[in-house]
Amino acid sequence: MVMVSVASPSPSPSPSPMVRSEEDLGPPWLRPLLGTSFFVPCRMHPELSKNECNLFCLGCTGDALCAYCLPAHRDHHVVQIRRSSYHNVIRVSEVGKLIDISHVQTYVINSAKIVFLNGRPQARPGKGVTNTCEICCRSLPDAFRFCSLGCKLGGMQWDPSLTFAIRPKRGQGSGDDGSGSDDDSFLSPKKQPRRMAGLDLGRFDHRHGGIRWSDDEGSRSNNNGPITPGTPPISRCRPSRRKGIPHRAPFYG
Numbered sequence: 001m002v003m004v005s006v007a008s009p010s011p012s013p014s015p016s017p018m019v020r021s022e023e024d025l026g027p028p029w030l031r032p033l034l035g036t037s038f039f040v041p042c043r044m045h046p047e048l049s050k051n052e053c054n055l056f057c058l059g060c061t062g063d064a065l066c067a068y069c070l071p072a073h074r075d076h077h078v079v080q081i082r083r084s085s086y087h088n089v090i091r092v093s094e095v096g097k098l099i100d101i102s103h104v105q106t107y108v109i110n111s112a113k114i115v116f117l118n119g120r121p122q123a124r125p126g127k128g129v130t131n132t133c134e135i136c137c138r139s140l141p142d143a144f145r146f147c148s149l150g151c152k153l154g155g156m157q158w159d160p161s162l163t164f165a166i167r168p169k170r171g172q173g174s175g176d177d178g179s180g181s182d183d184d185s186f187l188s189p190k191k192q193p194r195r196m197a198g199l200d201l202g203r204f205d206h207r208h209g210g211i212r213w214s215d216d217e218g219s220r221s222n223n224n225g226p227i228t229p230g231t232p233p234i235s236r237c238r239p240s241r242r243k244g245i246p247h248r249a250p251f252y253g
Contacts, residue, residue, distance in 0.1 A: 024163040024165050025153075038056075038064045055070070055080055057073045064081070082109075088118065090114060098166075099166065101115055104152050106144075116147060116149070117149055119151045122137055131143055133145070
């Protein structure tokens with residue numbers, strides 16, 4: 001009898017973890033910002049009033065700051081964190097210039113767009129809700145994928161298309177593309193309209209607030225003459241006729 005050993009098939013190698021650049025995963029201050037506790041009394045100024053910590057220094061990436069801590073971070077980039085429904089939010093005008101917040105649901109609070117810092121898990125989505133956050137299942141009113149910056153960071157572990165790096169838009173940075181601009185500040189000195197050349201300070205025009213604007217050479221050539229007030233406009237309104245003296249009806253006895 002010949003014994004034949006059968007080798008068991010080797011298990012398939014597990015997929016290697018996705019390698020992402022540090023730029024795609026966000027700047028160094030993003031994770032500390034998401035993990036910081038805000039709206040707590042400042043430990044550096046416990047004896048002062050209004051010492052609530054609602055500021056964060058992007059350069060130091062330390063604890064939250066209060067208003068009394070700002071002099072020590074005068075030349076640093078400091079952002080303000082706000083509160084909405086007991087959750088931390090930041091304005092889009094502050095964070096949108098620093099990282100790519102696409103696919104994150106935005107809200108309008110006090111006439112300003114904001115995004116939430118961390119997820120807000122929801123056990124049951126609301127009735128009629130068709131769109132939810134891919135991480136914490138929070139109901140989303142619009143067609144976004146995530147409810148917060150933290151949830152987008154969690155989704156980047158399995159979606160290679162997500163990034164926090166701001167990519168330059170196509171066409172930006174090229175000054176020789178031949179495209180014009182409607183702003184006069186981008187025109188050359190020869191193409192800029194002359195706005196003060198035809199201003200005649202010696203002439204008066206009652207129809208335009210007392211100053212007449214002109215660009216023709218003829219009006220400028222007459223500026224050397226004597227300054228005389230202009231003729232007032234002729235009124236076209238007819239004067240109302242005054243009623244005559246009323247006469248009493250004769251009295252008959």
